[in-house]
Amino acid sequence: GDSVTQMEGPVTLSEEAFLTINCTYTATGYPSLFWYVQYPGEGLQLLLKATKADDKGSNKGFEATYRKETTSFHLEKGSVQVSDSAVYFCALTGNQFYFGTGTSLTVIP
């Protein structure tokens, strides 16, 4: 069945470091891919999405490219800030929605 696998956390980075959170997927057909972010004490919010192969989603300095050949949708940011500390979820949708297990990111000053 369809699923997403994302890297285990927690991840701790210094401010201004480069961030990569890996996400790979298994799906039949052509799913849409998403990254959601959950800040402490809040619900999940859509961060970015891509609906077809080679699309790049971007928002708030974060980017992810839909790679069909490697079935991946890795999240990247060139320079993280303390305010980026949150839990990040990769997800895909076809006829159902599937979330990854979440990766906790802590950015220290």
Next chain:
Amino acid sequence: DAGVIQSPRHEVTEMGQEVTLRCKPISGHNSLFWYRQTMMRGLELLIYFNNNVPIDDSGMPEDRFSAKMPNASFSTLKIQPSEPRDSAVYFCASSATSGGRQETQYFGPGTRLLVL
């Protein structure tokens, strides 16, 4: 535009009591989801509705949990009787479904439930 609305935001109750969580989805969305989030188990899908009809309730833990969606603008998740292990954050989310394909899910702020 109003997002997904959940109430109450916090609930503290004693074991054995009935708990009812409420959700108002985004207007025009035809799919609604209930999730539970805990540190131990992460984010779990409990049930989802499409056009007010339950489609998949395989995530509902046991008979103590029930969910209804009497109309397109309201859903409830009920726990009766509640137990301490039900303590968690419960999220409601909604999305539009087009051509059998689900679109972006939008989450409410969650209900933080503590069962003593």
